[in-house]
Amino acid sequence: xxxxxxxxxxxxxxxxxxxxxxxxxxxxxxxxxxxxxxxxxxxxxxxxxxxxxxxxxxxxxxxxxxxxxxxxxxxxxxxxxxxxxxxxxxxxxxxxxxxxxxxxxxxxxxxxxxxxxxxxxxxxxxxxxxxxxxxxxxxxxxxxxxxxxxxxxxxxxxxxxxxxxxxxxxxxxxxxxxxxxxxxxxxxxxxxxxxxxxxxxxxxxxxxxxxxxxxxxxxxxxxxxxxxxxxxxxxxxxxxxxxxxxxxxxxxxxxxxxxxxxxxxxxxxxxxxxxxxxxxxxxxxxxxxxxxxxxxxxxxxxxxxxxxxxxxx
Amino acid sequence: xxxxxxxxxxxxxxxxxxxxxxxxxxxxxxxxxxxxxxxxxxxxxxxxxxxxxxxxxxxxxxxxxxxxxxxxxxxxxxxxxxxxxxxxxxxxxxxxxxxxxxxxxxxxxxxxxxxxxxxxxxxxxxxxxxxxxxxxxxxxxxxxxxxxxxxxxxxxxxxxxxxxxxxxxxxxxxxxxxxxxxxxxxxxxxxxxxxxxxxxxxxxxxxxxxxxxxxxxxxxxxxxxxxxxxxxxxxxxx
Ligand SMILES: Nc1ncnc2c1ncn2[C@@H]1O[C@H](COP(=O)(O)OP(=O)(O)O)[C@@H](O)[C@H]1O
Ligand SMILES: [Mg+2]
Numbered sequence: 380x381x382x383x384x385x386x387x388x389x390x391x392x393x394x395x396x397x398x399x400x401x402x403x404x405x406x407x408x409x410x411x412x413x414x415x416x417x418x419x420x421x422x423x424x425x426x427x428x429x430x431x432x433x434x435x436x437x438x439x440x441x442x443x444x445x446x447x448x449x450x451x452x453x454x455x456x457x458x459x460x461x462x463x464x465x466x467x468x469x470x471x472x473x474x475x476x477x478x479x480x481x482x483x484x485x486x487x488x489x490x491x492x493x494x495x496x497x498x499x500x501x502x503x504x505x506x507x508x509x510x511x512x513x514x515x516x517x518x519x520x521x522x523x524x525x526x527x528x529x530x531x532x533x534x535x536x537x538x539x540x541x542x543x544x545x546x547x548x549x550x551x552x553x554x555x556x557x558x559x560x561x562x563x564x565x566x567x568x569x570x571x572x573x574x575x576x577x578x579x580x581x582x583x584x585x586x587x588x589x590x591x592x593x594x595x596x597x598x599x600x601x602x603x604x605x606x607x608x609x610x611x612x613x614x615x616x617x618x619x620x621x622x623x624x625x626x627x628x629x630x631x632x633x634x635x636x637x638x639x640x641x642x643x644x645x646x647x648x649x650x651x652x653x654x655x656x657x658x659x660x661x662x663x664x665x666x667x668x669x670x671x672x673x674x675x676x677x678x679x680x681x682x683x684x685x686x687x688x689x690x691x692x
Numbered sequence: 693x694x695x696x697x698x699x700x701x702x703x704x705x706x707x708x709x710x711x712x713x714x715x716x717x718x719x720x721x722x723x724x725x726x727x728x729x730x731x732x733x734x735x736x737x738x739x740x741x742x743x744x745x746x747x748x749x750x751x752x753x754x755x756x757x758x759x760x761x762x763x764x765x766x767x768x769x770x771x772x773x774x775x776x777x778x779x780x781x782x783x784x785x786x787x788x789x790x791x792x793x794x795x796x797x798x799x800x801x802x803x804x805x806x807x808x809x810x811x812x813x814x815x816x817x818x819x820x821x822x823x824x825x826x827x828x829x830x831x832x833x834x835x836x837x838x839x840x841x842x843x844x845x846x847x848x849x850x851x852x853x854x855x856x857x858x859x860x861x862x863x864x865x866x867x868x869x870x871x872x873x874x875x876x877x878x879x880x881x882x883x884x885x886x887x888x889x890x891x892x893x894x895x896x897x898x899x900x901x902x903x904x905x906x907x908x909x910x911x912x913x914x915x916x917x918x919x920x921x922x923x924x925x926x927x928x929x930x
Contacts, residue, residue, distance in 0.1 A: 579785075581747070
């Protein structure tokens with residue numbers, strides 16, 4: 380029973396973690412929270428659905444439409460995530476860069492990103508309605524069983540294949556991203572810009588280019604996370620990403636703002652604690668994430684793995 | 693315009709909002725020279741360097757580097773053109789290691805083998821950086837941070853080095869070390885525009901100098917003449 384819940388928690392926690400990574404990347408470079416990230420996450424799920432050549436439902440401008448071709452799930456996921464990344468770059472160009480150029484207050488930027496999120500959600504609804512869409516069963520691993528029992532017949536630990544895929548993809552993303560940031564020349568430049576953009580430009584780093592790259596990575600990872608959730612529970616409507624948006628916020632504050640390991644630890648922790656909530660209290664599950672957050676912040680205001688808030692200037 | 697001038701700043705005017713920080717500043721730096729810019733706190737010395745490295749937009753005036761107008765380039769393009777700026781207060785990347793800082797100095801370069809060789813050359817020049825290679829730059833002492841900032845700038849193989857108050861806040865023995873490094877660099881062919889409040893030491897190590905007062909150049913000439921100048925002595929040499 381406990382093992383089963385831990386497994387469930389690990390799966391949902393990995394999604395929280397990679398979702399929160401998208402926030403973290405942008406926060407560590409620009410010091411802003413991009414609320415549109417939840418909407419990009421949702422878009423990613425829809426992009427994959429569309430690229431698979433699947434048909435839309437009965438509502439919205441695109442009712443009953445579909446692409447003349449269909450990509451296999453994994454290709455659609457990849458292309459969809461790239462489009463989500465490019466969409467992030469586009470938002471950076473038309474919203475965040477102009478605000479930055481005017482030296483806008485971070486609060487203003489935050490509100491602008493919130494407005495973006497709402498607008499994107501509404502546009503999705505306008506285009507494809509608020510119906511639930513799901514990828515065909517077995518889309519990711521044709522022929523694989525729907526679930527695997529890692530326990531015994533008496534004490535089953537059943538993990539659904541979709542959950543295994545989520546965990547595997549999340550681990551892969553984490554490994555690649557960590558390697559990229561810590562071991563490559565561009566990753567080193569990203570770390571430099573995240574510490575001090577002005578000094579970085581004096582070293583010959585084109586900071587705007589790296590900011591674009593960051594928005595791409597954030598959108599890409601968000602798009603992948605959206606598709607993974609769609610695979611697990613279906614695309615439950617344009618609001619799919621909203622609850623993740625809030626939860627993701629709890630994750631990064633819990634883990635420590637701007638810390639990548641923090642996003643991972645925070646995501647897994649909240650996922651696992653939620654999964655341990657007894658069935659009778661399930662309607663309070665969302666409140667729990669914020670309760671944990673509140674308690675941790677009382678003891679460690681900088682979050683679990685964050686740097687102390689007071690820094691030398 | 694002299695043929696061998698590396699940097700020509702003409703009629704430079706810079707405003708911060710309503711405050712005019714520089715007014716009609718003209719400075720020339722010839723190839724192979726050390727030129728010092730002295731002036732009191734707030735005179736506009738750092739602003740001059742920041743205009744050259746394109747950290748800010750001048751209101752008017754021209755900045756030519758090796759005969760080309762650089763006033764429209766981005767800051768990173770200025771570095772690619774061959775100018776390195778060691779900013780006031782060193783600005784090492786505190787959360788990165790000493791080695792990462794140095795490698796970032798070579799960000800604009802792609803000749804990987806030569807970069808490795810230059811890295812070793814910097815460690816030879818600054819043995820203390822070698823000892824602290826894997827340490828976070830924020831844990832270095834002030835003098836070590838200044839050396840790291842200079843070494844990092846050199847990693848881009850600049851033809852022109854802008855140094856903003858490299859001796860600020862350092863013990864006299866470290867200051868002498870820094871100036872000996874400046875002399876070495878210059879002898880190895882790097883042209884240097886040096887900003888200093890430590891006017892005596894700076895002028896002694898320079899070919900020429902400019903005096904900046906409240907955003908305007910009030911005096912210029914060979915360093916030897918400036919050291920002898922009564923006004924300079926009274927204002928900056930104490
Ligand atoms: N970012 C800024 N915003 C507004 N005023 C500034 C800024 N930076 C410098 N100044 C003003 O411009 C003038 C010149 O400053 P600066 O170039 O830093 O002088 P120096 O380096 O000679 O001490 C000063 O009056 C200073 O207060
Ligand atoms: Mg200054």
